[in-house]
Amino acid sequence: MNHRLRMLAGALALLPAIEIGSRASFLPTFIPGCELIPPRVTSTYVGKGRPVPRRRDAVVGVFLRGDGPRQRYVVVGEVRVTTASRVTSLGNLLQCAERAARRMGGDAIVDVWPRAATSDPTGERILTAKVVNWQ
Secondary structure, eight states, X not given: OOHHHHHHHHHHHHGGGOOOSTTOOOOOSOOXXXXXXXXXXEEEEOSSOOOOOOOTTOOOEEEETTOOOSSOEEEEEEEEEEESOTTOOHHHHHHHHHHXXXXXXXXXXXXXXXXXXXXXXXXXXXXXXXEEEEO
8 A cells, every 4th residue: 555545545534533513522542553754674785796686576484583494595685674563563564574575585584573662662663674685
């Protein structure tokens, strides 16, 4: 879903919660958690050469920190996904990292480490990973 469509969907989701006029007595405390600001993704290559980007539907393996693959691999680069929104799910962060890995020509992301960027649990979140190709 592109950025403008997500913003429109978020705005439309808020319309029932906003009442205008003399009857408006309160604003409900529940507002759907829409991600209006997309995560920021940065990627860097390591070593020589640039692998050919993979297709949009190519499967990218995901291996969390401490649970590495059994296959041998070579590191192609690194990816970092940052978000200031506390409503951004781990799934959304992983999708962004997988998309970046495909663009970098990677077969998988390993050493995936999602965490809070600061001591404030409602603040910025970050996910880092290594993009790899199987040998």
